[in-house]
Amino acid sequence: MAVTAVIAAVTEKLVARSRTSRRTYLDLMDRQKSRKPARHHLSCASLAHGFAACEAQDKARLRHGDTPNLGIVTAYNDMLSAHQPYEHVPDLIRRVARAAGATAQVAGGVPAMCDGVTQGEDGMDLSLFSREVIALSTALALSHQMFDAALYLGVCDKIVPGLVIGALRFGHLPAVFVPAGPMPSGLPNDQKAKLRQLHAEGKVGRAELLEAEARSYHAPGTCTFYGTANSNQMLMEIMGLHLPGSTFINPGSPLRRALTEEAVRRALALAGPGDHHAPLAKIIDERAVVNGVVGLLATGGSTNHTMHLVAMARAAGIHLTWHDLAELSRAVPLLARVYPNGAADVNHFQAAGGMGFLIRELMNAGLLHADVTTIMGEGLSRYLVQPRLEGDQLVWTDAARTSGDEAILRPVARPFDSAGGLAVLEGNLGRAVIKTSAIPADRHVVVAPAAVFPAQESVLDAFRRGELDRDCVVVVRGQGPKACGMPELHRLTPPLAVLQNRGYRVALITDGRMSGASGKVPAAIHLTPEAFDGGAIAKIRDGDLIRLDADEGILEVLISADEWSRREPALPDAVSHHHGVGRELFAPFRALVGRADHGASVFSLE
Numbered sequence: 001m002a003v004t005a006v007i008a009a010v011t012e013k014l015v016a017r018s019r020t021s022r023r024t025y026l027d028l029m030d031r032q033k034s035r036k037p038a039r040h041h042l043s044c045a046s047l048a049h050g051f052a053a054c055e056a057q058d059k060a061r062l063r064h065g066d067t068p069n070l071g072i073v074t075a076y077n078d079m080l081s082a083h084q085p086y087e088h089v090p091d092l093i094r095r096v097a098r099a100a101g102a103t104a105q106v107a108g109g110v111p112a113m114c115d116g117v118t119q120g121e122d123g124m125d126l127s128l129f130s131r132e133v134i135a136l137s138t139a140l141a142l143s144h145q146m147f148d149a150a151l152y153l154g155v156c157d158k159i160v161p162g163l164v165i166g167a168l169r170f171g172h173l174p175a176v177f178v179p180a181g182p183m184p185s186g187l188p189n190d191q192k193a194k195l196r197q198l199h200a201e202g203k204v205g206r207a208e209l210l211e212a213e214a215r216s217y218h219a220p221g222t223c224t225f226y227g228t229a230n231s232n233q234m235l236m237e238i239m240g241l242h243l244p245g246s247t248f249i250n251p252g253s254p255l256r257r258a259l260t261e262e263a264v265r266r267a268l269a270l271a272g273p274g275d276h277h278a279p280l281a282k283i284i285d286e287r288a289v290v291n292g293v294v295g296l297l298a299t300g301g302s303t304n305h306t307m308h309l310v311a312m313a314r315a316a317g318i319h320l321t322w323h324d325l326a327e328l329s330r331a332v333p334l335l336a337r338v339y340p341n342g343a344a345d346v347n348h349f350q351a352a353g354g355m356g357f358l359i360r361e362l363m364n365a366g367l368l369h370a371d372v373t374t375i376m377g378e379g380l381s382r383y384l385v386q387p388r389l390e391g392d393q394l395v396w397t398d399a400a401r402t403s404g405d406e407a408i409l410r411p412v413a414r415p416f417d418s419a420g421g422l423a424v425l426e427g428n429l430g431r432a433v434i435k436t437s438a439i440p441a442d443r444h445v446v447v448a449p450a451a452v453f454p455a456q457e458s459v460l461d462a463f464r465r466g467e468l469d470r471d472c473v474v475v476v477r478g479q480g481p482k483a484c485g486m487p488e489l490h491r492l493t494p495p496l497a498v499l500q501n502r503g504y505r506v507a508l509i510t511d512g513r514m515s516g517a518s519g520k521v522p523a524a525i526h527l528t529p530e531a532f533d534g535g536a537i538a539k540i541r542d543g544d545l546i547r548l549d550a551d552e553g554i555l556e557v558l559i560s561a562d563e564w565s566r567r568e569p570a571l572p573d574a575v576s577h578h579h580g581v582g583r584e585l586f587a588p589f590r591a592l593v594g595r596a597d598h599g600a601s602v603f604s605l606e
Helices: 005-032 044-051 056-064 089-099 122-142 159-168 189-200 206-216 228-238 254-271 286-299 305-315 322-329 346-352 354-364 456-464 490-501 561-566 583-592
Strands: 069-074 103-109 149-153 175-178 385-390 393-398 422-427 430-435 445-453 472-476 506-510 523-528 545-549 554-557
Touching: 005 286, 005 322, 044 056, 056 089, 056 103, 069 089, 069 122, 069 159, 069 254, 089 103, 089 149, 089 254, 103 122, 122 159, 122 305, 122 583, 149 159, 149 254, 159 175, 159 228, 159 305, 175 254, 189 206, 189 490, 228 286, 228 305, 228 354, 254 385, 254 393, 286 305, 286 322, 286 354, 305 322, 322 422, 322 430, 346 354, 354 385, 422 545, 430 554, 445 456, 445 506, 456 472, 456 490, 472 490, 472 545, 490 506, 506 545
Parallel strands: 069 103, 069 149, 149 175, 422 554, 445 472, 472 506, 506 523
Antiparallel strands: 385 393, 422 430, 430 523, 445 545, 545 554
């Protein structure tokens, strides 16, 4: 099926812009290929080290055979709900591989930190850079060259992008990403949000708020709101790296286990010679990247992916830009409302039709490239299915053709909005992104005086003193990647929502992040150039009139060009963010990191 003119045009520009870097990348992957498993080129001592800890059967196969050996890269830890379900998955993978006459080894682990735990704390300054650490850890795990394919166990915010970046440097190997699934639904998200706002107003205490949070985050699995973690999972399926329909199946269920077992068998099929062989470098091409962006826009996904998708694409030699996202956003309708864009959670999204329905609608409308390579073979049509068990047999049946609940998931013919859930803003303040999917239409444009702050704590103090009970654009600067690692500013969501509910016209501008939890308050985030780099946000003064227009894509300060050009930036003092909780170790990252619109990455992968 042909894609629309806009999808085709953006893809063609992406291909042309990336031609040299993509060819360089593919040439590198070709040089890393081998007709035999790479471990056969290791010295005897190296190979012996590689299988020394294996049981006898695996050791014999690694010593003598050409059967596939799967590398497992895992983000397991038992503190974080999303990654706790991976605890016993390596054992399961090994058993399935052995039954197929193959082997599997845990190649290495990667860190998995949770922005929900570090929110508003010093550790949040390490959050974005953890993506780079994960990519490096993935490369270290696979550098032993013992493997014919790899399985990647990861879910959350920086973990999946880091795994993808690292995996793409081993793109000559097939790759299968194995989801863990969301926890069952707990306290409804709108009730949780209401309690947070009441707490911000001082109307409920800590004990009541903690009880609400504990009822919301209550079991193993991903948090159920549609933030970065679940946006990651959507991307892995729509880009063809998950098994079809496997993304939002709850942990601990028989279906989840059956899908994990099938993921192992799929990796073994991809690792072998012949028609099934599909290295990661072949799957992640310009068409797959565009499909990922379309999925993100159609679901109102996390703003973090305006950086992560750019960085992931660059790891494959593909130069995705914010202009591409903006052009696609105008052409891709919003089809899903999942909290914070609505009251539903991802379990409700799954019940309404899930990924199979979403992909069918987008593909039939010409908004997805159907002619891509996936882990299932050629063509995205293989993803128009849903998995289920017949007895203990895993089968796929046709995905839903109609939505089970149009308050959550809609067809292209009746979208929630004709434009996607993200937009790019530009003007004399620079370039920023905004998540529009949850913002009421009458709040898309805000013109109000600036209230400038150096940190989110200062905003909270001003809110408690009643100083923000007015129309205002809250400006929080000095939060960019070079300054302090670009923390998320989630603590601002409840007080700003309170102000908006009181009838004030409010908005947020920052060179920091808000992530998938960006809500009903207009928030121009990831503003670049950042203040620490002399960006225009450093020139804003209290009282400056600012216009944020999400409909027209404008972000500007309304003063004369002459006055603006004469004004000197007030560079932030970021030193307090550079020490303690390990932050001093990340000084090289702060020194090397690029701009947000270039992926906020420390890597130069040209």
